């Protein structure tokens with residue numbers, strides 16, 4: 001296993017995180033034991049950051065001890081890999097609007113120990129303004145307001161010098177417009193308040209999606 005980003009390991013074409021909770025194999029494509037360590041395989045077909053890594057992104061700004069605001073957590077699948085990367089000294093504030101998903105997210109959070117589920121609408125950050133300033137904001141919310149949600153949340157919670165990552169879903173913003181044009185428009189909205197560091201398209205893992213890494217300067 002070769003560590004390609006802090007806490008992210010590669011073996012051939014597969015990527016893994018080192019589990020902070022031995023025996024927790026949910027959401028992993030497979031698990032591999034190495035001595036006392038257990039590695040969870042991160043599936044690029046089921047998680048957009050994993051797809052971005054496999055597609056060769058050069059910046060993946062997430063590391064041990066980070067505080068993260070995660071928007072659109074669903075049942076906590078991708079959160080569980082972020083949880084391994086940031087470790088027991090980090091924390092993920094995981095915002096999810098669906099009551100049904102939050103039940104599964106609660107159970108993931110109980111097992112991982114560093115995830116705080118928040119039942120809320122990411123369009124209304126004032127509803128969770130009790131959270132602390134964060135090092136990273138990640139957004140995976142399929143909405144026509146994707147860029148505005150990121151700008152609002154990063155403006156309120158992201159530390160200066162911190163990073164933001166978003167998976168833009170072209171079809172949620174405009175079903176008929178050429179995805180490239182949608183990306184250009186979304187990037188111009190985002191770069192009004194964040195510096196664009198890198199972009200990568202996620203096809204064929206996620207059709208018509210672009211992953212964007214940004215920095216608050």
Ligand SMILES: C[S@@+](CC[C@H](N)C(=O)[O-])C[C@H]1O[C@@H](n2cnc3c(N)ncnc32)[C@H](O)[C@@H]1O
Pocket residue numbers: 046047048071072073074075076077078079095096097098101120121122123140141142143
């Ligand atoms: C593509 S799924 C997220 C998958 C998840 N990030 C993962 O990889 O495990 C998008 C999620 O965003 C949630 N969502 C949609 N609109 C939202 C909003 N305004 N605020 C918070 N969550 C929202 C949906 O309920 C859904 O669970």
